[in-house]
Amino acid sequence: MSGAWATFGIDLHLQPAGPGLRRGLTDALREAVRTGRLAPGTRLPSSRSLAADLGIARNTVAEAYADLVAEGWLTARQGSGTQVAERAVPRRQDRPPRRHREPGRLPYSLIPGSPDVSAFPRAEWLKAGRRALTAAPSDALDYGDPRGRVELRTALADYLARARGVRADPDHIVICSGFAHGLRLLAEALHDDGTRTLAVESYGLDVHWNLLHRSGLRTIPLPFDELGTRTEELTASEGPRAVLLTPAHQFPLGVALRPERRAAVVEWARRSGGLVLEDDYDGEFRYDRQPVGALQDLDPEHVVHLGTTSKSLAPGLRLGWLVLPPHLTPGITRLGGALTTGVLEQLTLAEFLTSGAYDRHVRSARQRYRARRDALVEALAARAPEVRVTGIAAGLHAVLQLPPGTEETVVRAGAWQGLALHGLSRYRHPEAEPQPMDALVVGYGTPPDHAWSGTLEALCKALP
Ligand SMILES: Cc1ncc(COP(=O)(O)O)c(C=O)c1O
DSSP states (O other): OOOOEEETTEEEOOOOOOOSSSHHHHHHHHHHTTTTOOTTBOOOOOOOHHHHHHOHHHHHHHHHHHHHHHHTTTEEEEEEEEEEOOOSSSSGGGGGGOOOOOOTTOOOEEETTTHHHHHOOOOHHHHHHHHHHHHHHHGGGGSSOOOOHHHHHHHHHHHHHHHOOOOOOGGGGGEHHHHHHHHHHHHHHHTTTTTOOOEEESSHHHHHHHHHHHTOOOEEEEOOOOOOOOTGGGOSSSSSSSSEESSSOTTTTOOOOHHHHHHHHHHHHHHOOOOOEEETTTOOOSSSSSSOGGGGGOOTTTTEEESSSSTTTTTTGOOEEEOGGGGHHHHHHTTTGGGGGGGGHHHHHHHHHTTTHHHHHHHHHHHHHHHHHHHHHHHHHHHHTEEEEOOSSSSSSSEEEEEEOHHHHHHHHHHHTTEOOGGGGGGBBBBBBSOOEEEEEETTSSHHHEEEEEEHHHHHHHOO
């Protein structure tokens, strides 16, 4: 038997179940109160009208009400009928909001890789999107140029030349779904061209190495010392035909590739006909050092410049670009390029760049991250003086060098404090020499503003 009633705007479906009707109705009402479907203070219909709605005897309802009054779920007062007891359950609005958190995910995170996505410039982005769609010709919505919309390629060529010193021609820019997609396209093109090995940095992201392996390329780590990746180890006669680097801010170790090593890698590419893949993932964020320009400027014929909005705006946008040596453009275009990237996002980003909103956003994000970085350095100096911080001149992450042998313990202590941390060792290429240090890679850009002080406190508590 089931029914519904509407009183003071409530429309509650009850399905008394179980052996006896009284028991079934009692259980159904109790469950409605317990779960908050019937909020504290709600006035229940009279036993007569609920009985009529449900088509059951009035006594059955009266007895069910009496049971629930006795249990404290309901109150009955002369003259005001039967009500849901105050505070029988927390009011809906008092309960903490539900978060879509993965099971086992910790409340605080300093995992590097993501900016503070809560600071995404929603209003500006919406405005740019509206303007872009209003101005777009209808054929923009058709299948288009696999390199991506010309508006975006042109806006990027201007921006990259101005902000990163890239020599970019819109005809040789291909829009892609973030860095990872661009890397996959390049890996496929290299493989089609007979390349089987690619040099990488000895510390980096396994998702990128795995993606290269799936495309049939073997990755070989280059040695690393305190001055950065030893690009002079690349030899013209043997070994890999391409190399993947993060020259402006090595991920995760945080150093900028030294001028002589930048020159060495470009020289190697020229002599061997090799290709340098420049991952410029966080080039916009620099604090107290001269900006390190793009490596691509040294030799646009031998360097592919890869950029992304994953740090400057949000990883979820899945927007990136390849600035290609002209001879590679047809092959990459054939492989798909921008066919997986929505045209509305492309047009919006183009408008965002040309209107100056991108520069404004990056400037204000830079200030916020710089303040966090300074707070991190200050807190560590005061509370964890044994920890040495490096790699802080740029980007959204820092390397915290720990006392020897403590990396795993500190990661576990972080989890105990509700803080997700990554140790440096997880970023080591399986064939690379381990760096002689225990360290954390701390993504101080990751937390939302409101969680920043709690996150920093949890970090300080976890450190030795
Ligand atoms: C080293 C490095 N490269 C590239 C990226 C950006 O990748 P994508 O554009 O695929 O999100 C990241 C982001 O975490 C990164 O850390």
